[in-house]
Amino acid sequence: MPKPVRNSxxxxxxxxxxxxxxxxxxxxxxxxxxxxxxxxxxxxxxxxIIINKATGLIVVAASLPLRAGTIPLASVFQRWDVIVTx
Numbered sequence: 001m002p003k004p005v006r007n008s009x010x011x012x013x014x015x016x017x018x019x020x021x022x023x024x025x026x027x028x029x030x031x032x033x034x035x036x037x038x039x040x041x042x043x044x045x046x047x048x049i050i051i052n053k054a055t056g057l058i059v060v061a062a063s064l065p066l067r068a069g070t071i072p073l074a075s076v077f078q079r080w081d082v083i084v085t086x
Contacts, residue, residue, distance in 0.1 A: 010040070011041075014036050014040065014041075017032070018032045018033055020035065027057075030052055030055075030056050032050045033051075033052050033055060034048055034049070037051055037052060057086065060086070064076065
């Protein structure tokens, strides 16, 4: 198993790369975070999945107010069942 990385430059660079790649292809970056958490940062699978899910939830929650001008919140909350499930 590789030695976990604790260098702040590597952490920042990884976050920048995940955000850029995720933004370019229109995804939140979760597809790129999980391999980095396990391979580069040395997390075992379960903690990496938990961190990945929590980060994804924060990203989605932060995007709601930012997108409220484009997508009416009433139409978003019509799918309350999906929101509660997540």
